[in-house]
Amino acid sequence: MARFGRGLMLFKEMQVRWVTYSKRSIASGTRAGLLVDNHVHAIEPVIPLVDLLGDDGERLARAGDRARSEPAEVLPLDAVRLHAPIPHPPTVRDFYAFEQHVRTARQRRGLEMDPDWYELPVFYFSNPHAVAGPDDDVAVPPGSTELDYELEVAAIVGAAGADLDPDDAERHIAGYCVMNDWSARDVQRREMKLSMGPVKGKDFATSLGPMLVTPDELSSAERGRAYDLTMTALVNGVEYSRASLADIYWSFGEMVAYASRGTRVEPGDVIGSGTCGTGCILELSLVHGSERYSWLQAGDVVELSVDRLGTLRNRVVAGVPLRPLR
Numbered sequence: 001m002a003r004f005g006r007g008l009m010l011f012k013e014m015q016v017r018w019v020t021y022s023k024r025s026i027a028s029g030t031r032a033g034l035l036v037d038n039h040v041h042a043i044e045p046v047i048p049l050v051d052l053l054g055d056d057g058e059r060l061a062r063a064g065d066r067a068r069s070e071p072a073e074v075l076p077l078d079a080v081r082l083h084a085p086i087p088h089p090p091t092v093r094d095f096y097a098f099e100q101h102v103r104t105a106r107q108r109r110g111l112e113m114d115p116d117w118y119e120l121p122v123f124y125f126s127n128p129h130a131v132a133g134p135d136d137d138v139a140v141p142p143g144s145t146e147l148d149y150e151l152e153v154a155a156i157v158g159a160a161g162a163d164l165d166p167d168d169a170e171r172h173i174a175g176y177c178v179m180n181d182w183s184a185r186d187v188q189r190r191e192m193k194l195s196m197g198p199v200k201g202k203d204f205a206t207s208l209g210p211m212l213v214t215p216d217e218l219s220s221a222e223r224g225r226a227y228d229l230t231m232t233a234l235v236n237g238v239e240y241s242r243a244s245l246a247d248i249y250w251s252f253g254e255m256v257a258y259a260s261r262g263t264r265v266e267p268g269d270v271i272g273s274g275t276c277g278t279g280c281i282l283e284l285s286l287v288h289g290s291e292r293y294s295w296l297q298a299g300d301v302v303e304l305s306v307d308r309l310g311t312l313r314n315r316v317v318a319g320v321p322l323r324p325l326r
Helices: 007-011 058-069 099-107 166-171 185-192 215-221 252-260 281-288
Strands: 017-023 031-036 039-042 074-076 080-083 092-095 123-125 137-139 151-157 173-181 206-213 230-235 238-244 270-272 301-306 310-317
Touching: 031 058, 039 058, 080 206, 092 252, 099 281, 123 252, 151 230, 151 252, 166 173, 166 252, 173 215, 173 252, 173 270, 173 301, 173 310, 206 270, 206 310, 238 281, 252 270
Parallel strands: 092 270, 137 310
Antiparallel strands: 017 031, 017 080, 017 206, 031 039, 039 074, 092 123, 151 173, 151 270, 173 206, 230 238, 230 301, 301 310
């Protein structure tokens, strides 16, 4: 499996985990830092993490070296609030790359797998203006009573490219983070009957975090088309989902390559894996029944965890009432 650039090899034996944070004690803007032994090492100058991307990885590697040896400040992790690593990504593409999830959902609707799924790693565009971070509240979207989580991993594009092949595309990945592709299933169902979407069933929130982990940090877990990293979802402390990222059918290199076909990917673009097997209430309720797995409600706490990538925690809160268009 190829790596992003040459520079990150400088940290091959180190934990390379980037965060975007603000201080809890005072009102402050966000800045980028390196997570080292439960402390955040800030970099100078104060620039967003996305501005360290855009080359072959050397810029990110040099910034990491400076953060370790000459940090602008060092803060314990409990003194900062973490935000989405890339709070304002240029684009958010979410794929459909786990066969178990797709197969289960189709079987319960009496459908076989479509052969094109094995030829096209399809995706949809979500809303880059609705990105949430760790511990951010997520509001129930207007008019929905069937709110769901989706347990995913996102790759962050580190260098621009067009018409990439999968090996080249793999080298364009700066790192990975946990992703929750929140879904309003009732809204989504109505929209997609019209052969359009997902639209408002998806674009109200996408959670990313808690950190951006570079590929070299994950190299010892390589297996198959990805990494053997356990993925779990807890709702109010109860485990709902468990899978491995290694179960993915389409590699991230293949997904980035497909995203770049006939167009471009840019630094900071988010490439979501799609839901892992068992990774959402929709799939669980189809298999086990809605009595056991009910839709999310205001007050519920969803915690998505992936080995080495950390835990992404969000609380569901009540949303605004639906306002009719006419």
